[in-house]
Amino acid sequence: MNESEVVELYKASQIFKLLGDKTRLTMMKLLQTHDCCVCEFVEIFKMSQPAISQHLRKLRDVGLVKEERRGQWIFYSINNEHEDYPFVQSILNHLPEQNGLVVELEEQGLRISCN
Amino acid sequence: MNESEVVELYKASQIFKLLGDKTRLTMMKLLQTHDCCVCEFVEIFKMSQPAISQHLRKLRDVGLVKEERRGQWIFYSINNEHEDYPFVQSILNHLPEQNGLVVELEEQGLRISCN
DNA sequence: ACATTATATAATCATATACTTATATACGCA
DNA sequence: TGCGTATATAAGTATATGATTATATAATGT
Numbered sequence: 001m002n003e004s005e006v007v008e009l010y011k012a013s014q015i016f017k018l019l020g021d022k023t024r025l026t027m028m029k030l031l032q033t034h035d036c037c038v039c040e041f042v043e044i045f046k047m048s049q050p051a052i053s054q055h056l057r058k059l060r061d062v063g064l065v066k067e068e069r070r071g072q073w074i075f076y077s078i079n080n081e082h083e084d085y086p087f088v089q090s091i092l093n094h095l096p097e098q099n100g101l102v103v104e105l106e107e108q109g110l111r112i113s114c115n
Numbered sequence: 116m117n118e119s120e121v122v123e124l125y126k127a128s129q130i131f132k133l134l135g136d137k138t139r140l141t142m143m144k145l146l147q148t149h150d151c152c153v154c155e156f157v158e159i160f161k162m163s164q165p166a167i168s169q170h171l172r173k174l175r176d177v178g179l180v181k182e183e184r185r186g187q188w189i190f191y192s193i194n195n196e197h198e199d200y201p202f203v204q205s206i207l208n209h210l211p212e213q214n215g216l217v218v219e220l221e222e223q224g225l226r227i228s229c230n
Numbered sequence: 231a232c233a234t235t236a237t238a239t240a241a242t243c244a245t246a247t248a249c250t251t252a253t254a255t256a257c258g259c260a
Numbered sequence: 261t262g263c264g265t266a267t268a269t270a271a272g273t274a275t276a277t278g279a280t281t282a283t284a285t286a287a288t289g290t
Contacts, residue, residue: 009144009210010137017135021278022128029124038237051279053238072236072287087209094120094202095127136248153267166249168268187257187266 005086015084018062019091023047024055028078028088029098031065036102037073043110044101064088073112120201130199133177134206138162139170143193143203144213146180151217152188152227159216179203188227 007015019025023045030036030044041052056076059065066079082088105111122130134140138160145151145159156167171191174180181194197203220226 005209006211007209009141009213012210013135013137013140016131016140020128020132020135022125023278025128025131026124039235048280049237050239050281054278057238069237069287074237090209091206094122094205095124096121098124138248154265163250164267165251165269169248172268184257184267189267 005084005090007084007087011084012087014062015064015088018058018064021055024059025095026098026101027055027059027076028064029092029095030101031076031078032089032092033097033099034102035075035077037070037075037112039073040102040105040110040112043105043108120199120205122199122202126199127202129177130179130203133173133179136170139174140210141213141216142170142174142191143179144207144210145216146191146193147204147207148212148214149217150190150192152185152190154188155217155220155225155227158220158223158225 019028026045027036027041036044038049038052038056041047041056042049045052056065056067060067060076063079063082065076067074067076069075078088079085102111134143141160142151142156151159153164153167153171156162156171157164160167171180171182175182175191178194178197180191182189182191184190193203194200217226
């Protein structure tokens with residue numbers, strides 16, 4: 001156990017509360033390998049845009065993810081400066097890849113890319 | 116990453132939902148090192164007996180803990196036969212020891228021991 | 231400037247959650 | 261057998277959560 005990955009118990013429970021929702025947990029796993037914008041998540045999860053925004057806000061409020069505007073889109077990514085980033089990564093590493101969801105998007109031509 | 120510790124995503128989110136409560140998370144951490152009975156948890160958490168029982172039931176319903184009657188008491192312990200036991204352990208290992216809570220109990224003479 | 235697209239936020243609502251109180255069950259002991 | 265202790269469960273309640281609908285804000289392209 002790397003000392004930097006020891007997490008105060010209450011903070012851990014707050015993180016687990018966030019990850020205790022299948023949608024948010026899948027978002028985090030996806031963000032591990034792909035930055036995504038809101039409209040991509042809307043497609044992937046077949047959920048309304050406000051529902052997606054609200055999940056992202058919860059993740060952002062505790063600093064697990066960060067946002068960055070790119071043109072018309074706002075892309076979300078893992079915040080690797082979060083104090084418990086190593087802990088969260090070590091958890092996500094136990095979960096199976098969800099890249100199939102992104103591949104589907106690409107096949108539908110719905111993947112957003114901008115530079 | 117040990118293959119045996121890869122956990123299906125929905126199941127992981129269900130486990131996190133359970134661990135997303137400070138009381139239950141602390142229970143799990145304590146059980147990592149000490150079997151405990153309900154009345155000990157009542158003392159440790161300063162919560163009502165039904166509240167404690169209900170938290171333990173949730174943990175037991177998904178098989179994270181098991182119970183065993185010892186005389187008048189029912190002791191709870193980690194269920195090391197749970198399919199995701201290695202995953203849960205690896206998570207708990209990131210949390211600081213909570214043994215101080217048990218030591219306090221012992222100092223008050225409230226620790227139950229029976230054989 | 232205006233229409234379109236992407237996103238956030240506010241208000242609302244149904245359901246889930248975590249507690250309380252009241253009660254039932256099970257064991258140990260006189 | 262009856263009493264005290266330990267625990268579980270049921271019912272009720274307040275709050276939290278996750279969705280929806282409606283609306284506001286911001287960027288793009290004409």
